[in-house]
Amino acid sequence: MEKATETRKERIQKGIRHRREQEKEELRQTILKAAGELFLDLGYERFSMRQLAERIGYSATTLYLYFRDKDDLLFTVVGEGFTRFEQQLATAATSSNDPWERLNALGQAYVSFGLNNPVHYQLMFMQRVDFLTQSCAGEQPRLEAFNVLQDAVQYAMDAGVMKPGNAETCSDVLWAMMHGIVALAISIPSFDRERIQRLTTVARDSILKGLSPS
């Protein structure tokens, strides 16, 4: 009977623990979400822990229960962005077996991610590039996300639809093109949606044609 009681207690405790963890995770997500919005509102430099706390209705101290310090919070936000980024690239990379279509999908995914997540994109590729290059403890370097691009290039070369050459270099060209587009779109107000659309289209056609075997 004692055993049973203990089991029951355990079960209850387990349940409580589970609920608590869930609640904790929920607040954590709330913080991360609000942090992203605040970055968007105030820009990277003006972002402050106090304002973040005020926005979510908790005390500033509470934030430190979930993140070691400001950089830890920031790193997590960026990390989240990378995860989504990698997922979307990976999805695009497997969307088609046609080499051109695959590359096209990758480009589309890249630019879309940048335009739809300007805050994260800026943090990841423009303001805190250090997070990109120095991998966090125990994880693969974030830079490897671009292997899928290089693989797709190699795939296209092997298939003979792209003129042969250094796959890394070709991949770099594509990356530079995409990054240039997103960076300009994010930074410069006069690049409105339509101008970006035209730019993207012509860039894609040109670059693909340029990389085709002559």
Place this chain on the structure above:
Amino acid sequence: MEKATETRKERIQKGIRHRREQEKEELRQTILKAAGELFLDLGYERFSMRQLAERIGYSATTLYLYFRDKDDLLFTVVGEGFTRFEQQLATAATSSNDPWERLNALGQAYVSFGLNNPVHYQLMFMQRVDFLTQSCAGEQPRLEAFNVLQDAVQYAMDAGVMKPGNAETCSDVLWAMMHGIVALAISIPSFDRERIQRLTTVARDSILKGLSPS
């Protein structure tokens, strides 16, 4: 003799005045140089007048003898960069009458400027784009520097060596390509000199081929 003496005095005073102005100008340049580096190290917001002062070995107060405030200092740094940038683009734009060579020269000039002046480039195009878009008092908007690029594109289209289309869009494609190259080169350490060299070469060949009439 009195006259002569006075003349000598005058000459001496002139010399002194000249030396003083020169010293003043030297310190001004020292400040600007150090400011650029510090801006690059820390970003705009974290850049601090005190740190700058300490770095050049002067008191913080002294900085205000040379620049009205932080923004004035930054604006001057960026402004200098723009002036050099525009000059180099303009030189490139008149270097040849052959449309392709002209575009090529422009691209070369753009990328070279970025690689040789990473501090200014980041400030101009990556961190304080607001200075690019909102022209300073009484001057043309800095954005017009890119008219030379668009003009060169139009020139190539008119000459029939580039496939016809929207000159602005084609110019945007070139700009995005160049900006992407420079931005990656500046931000990401693994982009060493040779990798950039290969990237630049392939990018130029591809993009020009891609924009040629089919």
Place this chain on the structure above:
Amino acid sequence: MEKATETRKERIQKGIRHRREQEKEELRQTILKAAGELFLDLGYERFSMRQLAERIGYSATTLYLYFRDKDDLLFTVVGEGFTRFEQQLATAATSSNDPWERLNALGQAYVSFGLNNPVHYQLMFMQRVDFLTQSCAGEQPRLEAFNVLQDAVQYAMDAGVMKPGNAETCSDVLWAMMHGIVALAISIPSFDRERIQRLTTVARDSILKGLSPS
């Protein structure tokens, strides 16, 4: 029993909360008191938050937990003074139905307030008169405190014990007399208690006699 325990907990928590609020209020009052003294010592502009902090043995940052900024702090100090001032005048104004006694009581109250609260008086009427004239948000202008004086004058005129005339002007005369006495008493050390006493007595007798119907 559980219930009882909870109740006890609650009572304790309530007590703690109460004590905290009390401590907080105490520090607030400490700040206000020290601020008044420092304002008086240094004048408004030379008054500094840092010096105040040092004087009360707290860090400067702490002050901002209790007052939004320097002006808020000052405004609170002055506002407190006004409240007490108005109360004392109001009490005096209702102390008697005899017109002369009422005026006398008002004068007594005014001068007493000034002599007993030199810090507040100086802030209110000598250094930050702007707070007097421009009413704070949503409140009546502080200047209306003097309506009681003018009313008492009108009351005396209506009763025929004061020679008829412009009530505002007569009220101004009384105000000027009282303000002059307090200002000299506060500012000039050689005006000791006895000299002030003699001055006040003669001033009262003279001014009342002077305002009587001939």
Place this chain on the structure above:
Amino acid sequence: MEKATETRKERIQKGIRHRREQEKEELRQTILKAAGELFLDLGYERFSMRQLAERIGYSATTLYLYFRDKDDLLFTVVGEGFTRFEQQLATAATSSNDPWERLNALGQAYVSFGLNNPVHYQLMFMQRVDFLTQSCAGEQPRLEAFNVLQDAVQYAMDAGVMKPGNAETCSDVLWAMMHGIVALAISIPSFDRERIQRLTTVARDSILKGLSPS
């Protein structure tokens, strides 16, 4: 002949010296005048040596050739005010042999000085009373300026037109009345010229009547 030559030299030097002293004195006066205006424009606290220098077109350093420091300059400005103040009171004190007219003239002179020289009056009697009470080296204390007032009161008492009593106290009453009027006029915007005029008239009539023998 040598002697004559020397005499001539001396005369010339004397002349030069004289001219120099004159120029020096002129600049000194220029500074003092500008200082007064700047006090009026900015108020006592915001007054700054740099702005004063800029206003007169000299370098800030130059001010220190004429005044030891800011307080010295301030003291001189106040001292000038006192000199004018004393002169005007003295003139009024000798304007008539009729006791009432003399007192009246003194009151008029006092209030006029305050209204016409609000900057100096504020410095002298409201903001830097320390200059009033602590006499500067080798001079009589400024407070003695009020002896003329007390003498006039005594004169009136001796003549039997003012009710007998303590001359100092009666003088204090008059001073308080006058100071109150000027202080309110200077500090409170709603005291416009006409209101002050009415106030002054009634105050004079009342106080004089009040002080008359019953």
Place this chain on the structure above:
DNA sequence: CATGAATGAGTGTTCATTCAT
């Protein structure tokens, strides 16, 4: 006589962070 260059001390204010509860 006059000044340009320079500075230390100080201002109000915000920040990330800690600690006791």
Place this chain on the structure above:
DNA sequence: TATGAATGAACACTCATTCAT
């Protein structure tokens, strides 16, 4: 778990003042 209280460090900027020339 959450927080209120508190703080040291830093920020941009202004001031009165000095010193060599």
